[in-house]
Amino acid sequence: MEPIIVSGKEVSNKIKDEIAQEVELIKSKGGKVPHLAAVLVGDDGASVTYVNGKVKACERVGFHSTLVKLEPTITEEELLAEVEKLNQNDEIDGFIVQSPLPKHIDEQKITEAIDPKKDVDGFHPMSLGKMMLGLPCFLPATPFGITEMLRHYDIPTEGKHCVVMGRSHIVGSPMSVLMVRNAYPGNCTVTVVHSRTQNLKEITRQADILIVAIGKPQFVTSDMVKEGATVIDVGIHRIADDSKKSGFRLLGDVKFDEVAPKCAYISPVPGGVGPMTIASLLKNTLLAVKLKN
Amino acid sequence: MEPIIVSGKEVSNKIKDEIAQEVELIKSKGGKVPHLAAVLVGDDGASVTYVNGKVKACERVGFHSTLVKLEPTITEEELLAEVEKLNQNDEIDGFIVQSPLPKHIDEQKITEAIDPKKDVDGFHPMSLGKMMLGLPCFLPATPFGITEMLRHYDIPTEGKHCVVMGRSHIVGSPMSVLMVRNAYPGNCTVTVVHSRTQNLKEITRQADILIVAIGKPQFVTSDMVKEGATVIDVGIHRIADDSKKSGFRLLGDVKFDEVAPKCAYISPVPGGVGPMTIASLLKNTLLAVKLKN
Numbered sequence: 001m002e003p004i005i006v007s008g009k010e011v012s013n014k015i016k017d018e019i020a021q022e023v024e025l026i027k028s029k030g031g032k033v034p035h036l037a038a039v040l041v042g043d044d045g046a047s048v049t050y051v052n053g054k055v056k057a058c059e060r061v062g063f064h065s066t067l068v069k070l071e072p073t074i075t076e077e078e079l080l081a082e083v084e085k086l087n088q089n090d091e092i093d094g095f096i097v098q099s100p101l102p103k104h105i106d107e108q109k110i111t112e113a114i115d116p117k118k119d120v121d122g123f124h125p126m127s128l129g130k131m132m133l134g135l136p137c138f139l140p141a142t143p144f145g146i147t148e149m150l151r152h153y154d155i156p157t158e159g160k161h162c163v164v165m166g167r168s169h170i171v172g173s174p175m176s177v178l179m180v181r182n183a184y185p186g187n188c189t190v191t192v193v194h195s196r197t198q199n200l201k202e203i204t205r206q207a208d209i210l211i212v213a214i215g216k217p218q219f220v221t222s223d224m225v226k227e228g229a230t231v232i233d234v235g236i237h238r239i240a241d242d243s244k245k246s247g248f249r250l251l252g253d254v255k256f257d258e259v260a261p262k263c264a265y266i267s268p269v270p271g272g273v274g275p276m277t278i279a280s281l282l283k284n285t286l287l288a289v290k291l292k293n
Numbered sequence: 294m295e296p297i298i299v300s301g302k303e304v305s306n307k308i309k310d311e312i313a314q315e316v317e318l319i320k321s322k323g324g325k326v327p328h329l330a331a332v333l334v335g336d337d338g339a340s341v342t343y344v345n346g347k348v349k350a351c352e353r354v355g356f357h358s359t360l361v362k363l364e365p366t367i368t369e370e371e372l373l374a375e376v377e378k379l380n381q382n383d384e385i386d387g388f389i390v391q392s393p394l395p396k397h398i399d400e401q402k403i404t405e406a407i408d409p410k411k412d413v414d415g416f417h418p419m420s421l422g423k424m425m426l427g428l429p430c431f432l433p434a435t436p437f438g439i440t441e442m443l444r445h446y447d448i449p450t451e452g453k454h455c456v457v458m459g460r461s462h463i464v465g466s467p468m469s470v471l472m473v474r475n476a477y478p479g480n481c482t483v484t485v486v487h488s489r490t491q492n493l494k495e496i497t498r499q500a501d502i503l504i505v506a507i508g509k510p511q512f513v514t515s516d517m518v519k520e521g522a523t524v525i526d527v528g529i530h531r532i533a534d535d536s537k538k539s540g541f542r543l544l545g546d547v548k549f550d551e552v553a554p555k556c557a558y559i560s561p562v563p564g565g566v567g568p569m570t571i572a573s574l575l576k577n578t579l580l581a582v583k584l585k586n
Contacts, residue, residue, distance in 0.1 A: 108428070128425045129418025132470075133462050135401070159491045167473050169426050176469070177425075180460050180485045189496065191484040192473045196452045203454075203482065 003260050004153065006232065006267040008145065011152045012279035016061050019282050023062035026289075035064035036120065036285045037086055037095035041079065041105075042072030047098045054096070057278045063285060066092065076105045080113050087115040094120030094138075094288040096281070117291065120284035123170065131174060134181055136291065138284045143175040145276025146211060146232055148283075150185040155209070155230055155265055162188035163207035165220070165253075171213040171234055179209070200224070212253040220254040222262055230265040234273050296553050297446065299525065299560040301438065304445045305572035309354050312575050316355035319582075328357035329413065329578045330379055330388035334372065334398075335365030340391045347389070350571045356578060359385065369398045373406050380408040387413030387431075387581040389574070410584065413577035416463065424467060427474055429584065431577045436468040438569025439504060439525055441576075443478040448502070448523055448558055455481035456500035458513070458546075464506040464527055472502070493517070505546040515551040523558040527566050 027033060036058050040051045051067065058065035068082065079101075086095045095118055101107050111119075116126035122138040130137035139147075150157060162179045166172035172192060180190040193203055194214075204210060204224045212220050213234035225231060235253030252269030260266050267273055320326060329351050333344045344360065351358035361375065372394075379388045388411055394400050404412075409419035415431040423430035432440075443450060455472040459465035465485060473483040486496055487507075497503060497517045505513050506527035518524060528546030545562030553559050560566055 108426075125419050125422025125426060125428070127422065129420065129422030132421045132425065132466055133401075133418060135418070159489045161491075161496075167475075173425055173470065173473070176473075176485075177466065180466070180469075180487070182460075187487075187489045189484065189486050189490040191482065192469075193482050194473070194480075196480045197482040198452045198454075 001261075003263040003266045006149050006153055006230075006265050007271060008149060008267060008273050008275040009271045011149050012145075012275040014152065015148065015279040015283065016057065019061040019286055022286065027062070032093070032289055033062065033064055034285045034289045035066070035091055035093050036281070037066040037068060037089075037092045039068045039070065039079075039082060039086070039095065039097040041070045041074060041098070041101055044100070047100070051098050054278055054281060057282060058285075061282055063282070064091075072102050074102075074105075076109065079105060079110060083110060083113045087113075087118065092118065093292070094118045094285045096121045118288060120281055120288055122174075122284060128174065132177055134183070136287075138287065139178070139280065140170050140174050141277040141280035141284075142171045142213075142234060142273060143178050144280040144283070145273060146175065146234075147178055147185045148279065149232065149267065149273070149276060150209075150230075153265060155185070157185040157209065158187040160188050160208035161191070161206050162209040162211065163191045163193060163204050164211045164213070165193050165204065166213035166215070166234070167192055167194045168213065172211075175211055175213070179211075214253055216253055217251045218253070218255045220259060222255070222258040225259050225262050227262050228264045229262065231259060231263050232267045232273065233269050236269055236274055294554075296556040296559045299442050299446055299523075299558050300564060301442060301560060301566050301568040302564045304442050305438075305568040307445070308441065308572040308576065309350065312354040312579055315579065320355070325386070325582055326355065326357055327578045327582045328359070328384055328386050329574070330359040330361060330382075330385045332361045332363065332372075332375060332379070332388065332390040334363045334367060334391070334394055337393070340393070344391050347571055347574060350575060351578075354575055356575070357384075365395050367395075367398075369402065372398060372403060376403060376406045380406075380411065385411065386585070387411045387578045389414045411581060413574055413581055415467075415577060421467065425470055427476070429580075431580065432471070432573065433463050433467050434570040434573035434577075435464045435506075435527060435566060436471050437573040437576070438566060439468065439527075440471055440478045441572065442525065442560065442566070442569060443502075443523075446558060448478070450478040450502065451480040453481050453501035454484070454499050455502040455504065456484045456486060456497050457504045457506070458486050458497065459506035459508070459527075460485055460487045461506065465504075468504055468506070472504075507546055509546055510544045511546070511548045513547040513552060515548070515555055518552050518555050520555050521557045522555065524552060524556050525560045525566065526562050529562055529567055 122140040127138045164176045179188040209230045211232045217237040233252035233254040238248045241249040250270045348358045415433040420431045457469045472481040502523045504525045510530040526545035526547040531541045534542040543563045
């Protein structure tokens with residue numbers, strides 16, 4: 001049977017449309033238009049692309065946005081002062097500091113300096129702690145995006161066995177918390193596997209829902225997946241490919257071609273989880289405005 | 294084969310002795326003697342017993358302690374003011390507000406009002422978030438106590454399958470985070486099961502380490518446990534028993550008599566996890582002093 005393709009592109013577009021409508025409504029009522037700021041330190045190519053994408057998405061949905069560009073030579077103290085300025089600026093509802101930062105800056109220190117009320121990346125310990133407690137909070141973009149994908153396709157989760165591959169702070173670990181909690185999506189039996197796991201295949205084959213975030217291209221093969229499973233691929237890797245105009249192609253953590261025929265649902269790379277992260281950021285920014293009131 | 298009994302009584306006594314030695318050392322150097330405060334609202338019998346136990350433990354290890362007794366009619370605003378007084382009091386290194394609080398008080402609001410630097414119960418979102426990020430922090434007493442038990446008996450965890458039964462905010466959920474992280478104890482493949490889990494037995498039988506915190510007396514039977522497993526029982530239930538002078542006996546979530554013969558290690562009830570919670574609180578209070586410097 002052909003699997004249903006879980007299209008992050010489609011879901012993220014729908015979410016952006018919904019947000020744009022909500023912004024129109026806010027405007028018509030004379031309310032505060034959400035305003036996202038992004039701090040970019042230096043001019044790393046990928047970071048510039050990401051930040052520009054975020055600014056463009058703000059324009060599309062009608063948010064205000066501010067891009068704060070800073071020299072890569074900025075000191076930690078100076079960057080902390082910039083963060084504090086954004087914390088104090090009532091016009092800014094939420095902001096992000098684009099990662100990675102230059103090596104002389106302690107990234108965790110910067111994250112913790114952000115006012116939790118404006119932490120739309122959801123990386124502040126306060127946000128993660130509230131998530132663990134099931135309180136309203138900013139969810140980290142990737143896990144949040146995945147729950148939105150599951151919701152959009154109405155994929156059943158209650159009582160299902162969800163196996164999360166990877167235990168990173170920004171994907172695997174929060175993902176496991178979200179899938180176990182008493183909510184939809186959620187109420188799964190959740191297993192977290194990682195580099196130290198023994199009998200990996202034996203466990204992944206139990207998964208009704210397999211969420212793959214291990215950062216190894218094409219790692220998941222068809223023998224690791226149960227018939228009828230839902231597979232969500234978080235990986236994204238640039239692989240050199242002379243046959244492409246760009247000189248590369250994008251691959252996920254999953255061998256899509258051989259895994260897809262076994263699946264009920266599967267997310268592709270590109271066009272799967274990737275586009276969801278900006279949609280999550282926009283949703284968090286809108287939430288920041290709502291939680292203020 | 295006889296299983297090894299994981300005695301929380303023994304481990305907690307050892308920890309208290311170590312802390313007492315450290316306090317002696319601090320005193321000999323003219324340092325700050327750790328000072329724990331406990332807030333008790335009303336006179337619920339169990340709460341009085343718990344709080345007195347905490348104060349007594351402070352005395353034993355040489356900590357200073359303060360018991361703040363408040364009337365059950367206290368308003369939320371007044372209690373928040375008491376919390377703020379303790380936040381501001383430099384003499385107090387850490388404090389707890391004994392749960393449960395009267396119904397007219399929002400317990401979560403009180404928890405969040407505690408200065409995270411003094412949150413020795415580890416229930417503040419900031420503490421849980423830091424735990425998720427693997428940062429130095431106050432761990433919630435029960436999961437912290439269980440990791441100390443595993444450490445004391447040198448029970449191998451890396452690559453083992455740990456099944457956590459229960460997903461509460463103060464036990465199951467943080468326990469799963471601790472067992473998965475890259476540390477000892479930790480580096481387990483971790484599965485969280487709960488009331489919505491299907492094929493429960495099939496999953497618990499995979500556990501090398503089974504941590505049971507579901508609050509159902511005698512729920513875990515021998516057919517749910519793998520030969521050679523380590524079983525940690527968090528449950529504690531008072532069951533009426535006329536043959537006892539007290540009129541009751543204590544039972545755990547595990548049918549000890551039939552499960553024990555299959556185990557490599559098993560914790561009893563009473564004398565298992567129970568005594569560890571106060572030891573954790575003392576460790577957190579000592580940590581509060583250390584993190585201050």
